[in-house]
Amino acid sequence: MxxxxxxxxxxxxxxxxxxxxxxxxxxxxxxxxxxxxxxxxxxxVNIDSIDRLQRIDELEDDLRLLSIALVRAAADSGRRFDLDDVLANAGIDPDSLDED
CATH class of the missing domain: 3.40.1620 (YefM-like fold)
Structure with missing residues (x-):
């Protein structure tokens, strides 16, 4: 404007x-x-300007989330790890995680 x-x-x-x-x-x-x-x-300002600013704010949030998703997708090797394997490699007993 x-x-x-x-x-x-x-x-x-x-x-x-x-x-x-x-x-x-x-x-x-x-x-x-x-x-x-x-x-x-x-x-x-007129109400149309306020409506437009609110829509721009929504689009900005959407673009931020989209950019995060695109970066994650680009960096994803497709390799996945089982939680039990990760805990075992770290030397953590899964049963100890249930304790308060």
């Missing part, structure tokens, strides 16, 4: 403008970025 520098407004200016005007501008596709001490602290 591109924000026009004309849409950067101080909180004082936003207060003078009024909530109704801020919301109307956002509905028309003009997000309003609120500044406090020349630092962006909040934004008034």
């Amino acid at each position: 591109n924000v026009d520098t004309r849409d950067l407004i101080s909180i004082t200016e936003a207060s003078n403008k009024g909530v109704s005007r801020l919301v109307a501008d956002a509905e028309e596709g003009r997000p309003q970025v609120l500044l406090r001490n020349s630092k962006a602290v909040a934004a008034v």
